Amino acid sequence: MTTRWNRKDLLGLRELSAGEINLVLETADAFKQVGTREIKKVPALRGKTLVNFFVEPSTRTRTSFELAALRLSADIINISAEASSLTKGETLKDTARNLEALHADILVIRHSSAGAPQFLAERVSSSVINAGDGAHEHPTQGLLDVYTIRERRGRIEGLNVAIVGDILFSRVARSNIFALTKLGARVTLVGPSTLVPREFEKFGVTVSHDLESVLPQADVVNLLRIQHERQRNEYFPGLGEYIRLFGLTRERAKLLKPDCLIMHPGPINRGVEIDSELADGAQSVILDQVTNGLAVRMAVLYLCGGIAA
Amino acid sequence: MTDSRTHPESSILLMDAAALGRALRRIAHEVIERNPELRQVVLAGIPSRGNEIARRIAGIISGIEKIDLPLGVIDVAMHRDDVGRRAELPVVQPSSLPLPLEDRTVIIVDDVLFTGRTVRAALDAITSFGRPAKIQLAVLIDRGHRELPIRADYVGKNVPTAPDERVRLRLGEAEEGVWLVRQS
Numbered sequence: 001m002t003t004r005w006n007r008k009d010l011l012g013l014r015e016l017s018a019g020e021i022n023l024v025l026e027t028a029d030a031f032k033q034v035g036t037r038e039i040k041k042v043p044a045l046r047g048k049t050l051v052n053f054f055v056e057p058s059t060r061t062r063t064s065f066e067l068a069a070l071r072l073s074a075d076i077i078n079i080s081a082e083a084s085s086l087t088k089g090e091t092l093k094d095t096a097r098n099l100e101a102l103h104a105d106i107l108v109i110r111h112s113s114a115g116a117p118q119f120l121a122e123r124v125s126s127s128v129i130n131a132g133d134g135a136h137e138h139p140t141q142g143l144l145d146v147y148t149i150r151e152r153r154g155r156i157e158g159l160n161v162a163i164v165g166d167i168l169f170s171r172v173a174r175s176n177i178f179a180l181t182k183l184g185a186r187v188t189l190v191g192p193s194t195l196v197p198r199e200f201e202k203f204g205v206t207v208s209h210d211l212e213s214v215l216p217q218a219d220v221v222n223l224l225r226i227q228h229e230r231q232r233n234e235y236f237p238g239l240g241e242y243i244r245l246f247g248l249t250r251e252r253a254k255l256l257k258p259d260c261l262i263m264h265p266g267p268i269n270r271g272v273e274i275d276s277e278l279a280d281g282a283q284s285v286i287l288d289q290v291t292n293g294l295a296v297r298m299a300v301l302y303l304c305g306g307i308a309a
Numbered sequence: 310m311t312d313s314r315t316h317p318e319s320s321i322l323l324m325d326a327a328a329l330g331r332a333l334r335r336i337a338h339e340v341i342e343r344n345p346e347l348r349q350v351v352l353a354g355i356p357s358r359g360n361e362i363a364r365r366i367a368g369i370i371s372g373i374e375k376i377d378l379p380l381g382v383i384d385v386a387m388h389r390d391d392v393g394r395r396a397e398l399p400v401v402q403p404s405s406l407p408l409p410l411e412d413r414t415v416i417i418v419d420d421v422l423f424t425g426r427t428v429r430a431a432l433d434a435i436t437s438f439g440r441p442a443k444i445q446l447a448v449l450i451d452r453g454h455r456e457l458p459i460r461a462d463y464v465g466k467n468v469p470t471a472p473d474e475r476v477r478l479r480l481g482e483a484e485e486g487v488w489l490v491r492q493s
Binding site for chain 2: 004005027029030031032033034037038039040041042043044046072302303306307
């Protein structure tokens with residue numbers, strides 16, 4: 001482990017090197033072990049203050065960051081969009097400066113606009129961690145996904161990973177693409193042509209509109225959530241048609257290799273992206289993803305928050 | 310304890326390979342003597358050299374008593390009290406200890422005892438796993454300059470040092486031994 005971490009912020013995985021990604025994964029190994037102790041708490045970030053600033057609603061990511069911070073002994077404040085002065089017309093920059101004036105050391109931000117975390121990172125001295133910004137990136141999700149694959153398969157290099165669903169609007173897909181390709185996986189994006197345009201090939205991935213031809217080679221199938229709540233009608237074929245063409249049904253799952261991992265960033269729409277039985281089946285690592293998310297976020301907070309200010 | 314080739318330095322040999330071996334054998338005998346219930350003992354090394362020293366002591370004890378003591382790893386990086394004060398963030402590694410710790414004696418094993426802060430962090434780390442019956446400390450070199458009320462139960466060699474000197478330990482390399490290094 002010769003790579004050093006010298007980033008105060010984690011904004012995306014696109015700018016990280018393979019060595020930096022591996023450093024996060026190895027650090028997460030150490031923090032995962034903490035979760036098995038009688039006292040699941042270490043003093044690594046004692047005295048530091050973390051602000052969870054979620055302008056877009058999220059329960060699982062926010063909770064995961066919150067628990068990660070608590071296990072590192074940091075103090076934590078949660079601020080949601082409704083509670084913040086953003087609704088009163090305060091600009092993002094002013095909000096950030098106010099948070100900084102409270103001596104927040106780490107700012108975890110979820111925002112509907114791509115680039116909001118970077119905007120803040122350039123203006124505040126606190127560490128800024130991107131917890132999902134628009135359709136741009138969701139770096140900790142990408143890291144926990146590769147962590148889970150590495151844990152189960154022992155490596156990333158050479159694996160065939162299929163990412164299925166709404167790629168165009170998915171920050172999870174983008175962060176996964178960057179992490180997986182840097183670590184040497186072969187990535188295939190699958191979905192309707194409206195949601196999986198050919199332009200994605202510039203990231204060094206394969207694009208397919210035929211799920212059944214992709215499944216037999218896959219070592220990992222990562223099913224993205226169909227976000228009906230923000231789905232634009234003109235892109236989306238309709239739920240019934242989506243399930244018929246791209247849903248992982250029991251019938252289709254028979255095409256998978258027996259050791260193929262089934263992943264989903266959650267929350268699952270049972271019966272849409274994935275058949276309910278498969279989500280709970282032996283190939284599913286969906287709950288491992290949740291457990292690993294905590295270890296990966298502890299690692300990220302430790303690395304970004306621990307470097308000398 | 311890194312090599313510095315750019316600055317001239319002088320080093321004094323404190324222990325050669327034979328002396329190092331003798332010190333480890335003595336520590337092994339003392340561990341056996343002081344722990345009548347030897348089967349309850351866990352040798353927990355602090356990475357990376359503490360692990361190697363713990364492994365060697367366990368090997369010697371196994372030769373004498375035909376008992377293979379369990380080995381543990383205690384990562385202290387996440388228990389340190391100086392995160393954010395050091396230029397470089399310590400690398401964290403997974404800890405492992407045989408569980409449960411209740412009724413066991415955990416012997417912390419490290420290469421050099423200096424300020425005592427690493428041992429304090431190790432004590433913290435161990436108690437987060439449970440409540441051992443006893444915790445003891447074994448070090449190859451005690452170089453003084455404690456900043457905390459901590460002492461070792463087993464010491465390979467006591468070495469008076471100046472605060473700016475360094476102790477260099479070579480283990481598992483062609484030329485094993487311990488040197489006192491002085492920047493000049």
